[in-house]
Amino acid sequence: MRPDLEYNQNGDVTASSEKLDKVEVASDSSDHGSESIIQAVVGDIELREHNIPKDDIVPPEAPAALDWDGPDDPDNPKNWRFGNRVFQTLPPALFSFVVTFASPVYTTATQQIQDEFNVPLEVAIVPLTTHTLGFALGPMLAAPLSELVGRRYVYIISFGLFLVFTMASGLSPNVAALCVLRLIAGCLGAPALAVGAGTVTDVWDTHKDGGVAAMFFIMAPFLGSSLGPVFGGLISYNQTWRWTMWLVLLIGGPMFLFFIPFMKETYKPVILKKRAIKRGTPLPPQPRGAEALRKVLMVTLLRPLHMLVTEPIVIALSLYTAFIFGVLFLFFAAIPYSYGTQYRFDRRESGLIFLSNIVGVILGSATFGVIDRTIYKKRYEHAIANGQQPAAELRLISAMIGSIGLPLSLFWFAWTCKSSVHWIVPSLSIIFFGWGMILIFLAAATYLVDTYQYLTAASALAANGLLRYGFGAVFPLFAIQMFTNLKIGLATSVLAIISTVMMAVPFVFYRYGKYFRERSAYETLKG
Known part of the structure; x- marks a missing residue:
């Protein structure tokens, strides 16, 4: 059985071809449905936690110091009962x-x-x-x-x-x-x-x-x-x-x-280490001190920050998802204010409005699965049938569809959240916000994983998360001033206009993504 984690001669943790196959789901998966997409997202995040620099990846024939006893090893979590x-x-x-x-x-x-x-x-x-x-x-x-x-x-x-x-x-x-x-x-x-x-x-x-x-x-x-x-x-x-x-x-x-x-x-490394100690098996050397700290800082901090300022794909998609996340957190302050001033809603009634966003998230997740198993899968298989490398940009189909939901939702809310219109009307608009938000997020995450290889993809996702939560932290700070000075209609219209401009992001990269991938300073999917 191929090793999952190995150690090279310097004691550095390395990844095997089995783990790399999990990242490269587009090249060797027989089922390219929603399961393979989620594998692409979570599988590469898992590599990030190993802190394995790309340069330390060894070929599959390298021997493993510690590994499962076989494919049916009962200690392997994948072999546990359902x-x-x-x-x-x-x-x-x-x-x-x-x-x-x-x-x-x-x-x-x-x-x-x-x-x-x-x-x-x-x-x-x-x-x-x-x-x-x-x-x-x-x-x-x-x-x-x-x-x-x-x-x-x-x-x-x-x-x-x-x-x-x-x-x-x-x-x-x-x-x-x-x-x-x-x-x-x-x-x-x-x-x-x-x-x-x-x-x-x-x-x-x-x-x-x-x-x-x-x-x-x-x-x-x-x-x-x-x-x-x-x-x-x-x-x-x-x-x-x-x-x-x-x-x-x-x-x-x-x-x-x-x-x-x-x-x-x-x-796995911790399970195997404990088992090796119990069996009296010698443990392989591991990086220590300054070398270990350098690798951790490179993977968890320096590389994501570098990509956030040098990679157009990472910059654009991170700004797009961060803006959406910022608006979501802005709503935590803006919706109680808006419904309180227009409909005299108390805290309890204002909080219930967020149920609309939950409905949107659930519908968006279902839509993502449908798009993946129909539009995406059909185009993917067509490329394979013609002997072509399926373009990573196929992942952006969901984002292009979901991008319509954001300006629709925000303009709808801006023009209807007033005392002369029943409160249910602006509340329904929030469903489309949640729907578009989850579609864009899932599409952006899977596109970054498919575009960047190995740990570089994890760094791209880390950069996206850093900016996303940064925007989520900052936007509520100016929500009340914005909605007080510009009024609800104009304030939300400003956000809607920005979301309309940013709709171009998935469409531009769907058309020109290959151009940016081929000119990236990092290892990317070139096909």
């Missing part, structure tokens, strides 16, 4: 849900924070910004930590501390403490988002039976972000804002305590 594999997939997905749920959950109670701490609304929104900023910073620690102690301990340590600092946030004596504690909680919650994708690829063969599990993991953060304001509005209607923090503990605490005794380690 029910056990399902159970081991739940913690990262549900932890990601809770972490993203916690970010906007208190935004419908900002008036209470204003009254208690005697601060303006703009300051009361800052804890949303700091918590979201933590999502951008936390993954920088998650990957090297999982390399040392495995995924299970990363979940236990980080999520446990996330709950502790969420509790501390609920006990904050002032708004400054709330901002700092929420920042720390965001950083500690982020590893569930960063490491969880690796667990999916540890446990499932997404070419065969893991597509649904992978899709569930990808949808969980979007559902958490949308449900946060819904439950936050319901609970803060009769309780203080601190109960929004207690709600996170009530959801995440029992879940955490339930999973701890049953969670298993799924990370």
Whole structure:
């Protein structure tokens, strides 16, 4: 059996051809449906957590120091019973849900924070910004930590501390403490988002039976972000804002305590290392000190930042998805303001409006699957039948379709969110926002994976995530000023106009993506 992880003569961790095949799903998968697309997304993120520089990849004939005993090795997570594999997939997905749920959950109670701490609304929104900023910073620690102690301990340590600092946030004596504690909680919650994708690829063969599990993991953060304001509005209607923090503990605490005794380690190098120690097998040398730190910094920080300023594909798609994410987080402040001023909605009623976005996310995920199994698959197979390399730009079909939903939604909301129009009309527009958002995000992620090879794709996704959460942190800061000074119609129309201009991104790269791929400074799919 081909090795999954190997060690070269210098003790550097390397990747085998089996793992590389998971990234190159377009070239050797017999099923090019939605499962292979999700494999492309989560499989390459999993490589990122190995921190394997591209230059250290060895040919498949290199010997393995540690590997499974055979294809039926019972210690291999992919050989566990189906029910056990399902159970081991739940913690990262549900932890990601809770972490993203916690970010906007208190935004419908900002008036209470204003009254208690005697601060303006703009300051009361800052804890949303700091918590979201933590999502951008936390993954920088998650990957090297999982390399040392495995995924299970990363979940236990980080999520446990996330709950502790969420509790501390609920006990904050002032708004400054709330901002700092929420920042720390965001950083500690982020590893569930960063490491969880690796667990999916540890446990499932997404070419065969893991597509649904992978899709569930990808949808969980979007559902958490949308449900946060819904439950936050319901609970803060009769309780203080601190109960929004207690709600996170009530959801995440029992879940955490339930999973701890049953969670298993799924990370192959850690499983093999423990087994080798038990068997008395010598362990291969591993990079230490400055060399190990250099590799971690290169993969988790320096390369993503470099790509974010030098690669047109990464820059354009990251800006597009970051803008969409920014608008989503801007809505956490703008929707309560808009419905409060126009329809006299209270916190509870304003929070329920976000159910429309949940409907849109679910419909968008279903649309993505339909597009993938019809339009994408047909064009992919046509290229193969004609002896051609299928273009990576085929992944952008979903984004081109989804891009229509954003300006449609925003213009619709801008022109109908007023007291003379029934509140249900602007609420329906938000469905199209969620629909377009998830289509564009999934298309952009799979296109980056197909375009860039090996760890370079992981760095491209890391750059995308860094900018995306950065925009999500900043946009709420000017939401109220923008909607107050420009009024709801003009403010939302400005966002709609920007989204209309940015519609060109997937269309331009669908037409000229090959040109930029061939001129990239990084290894890319050249066909």
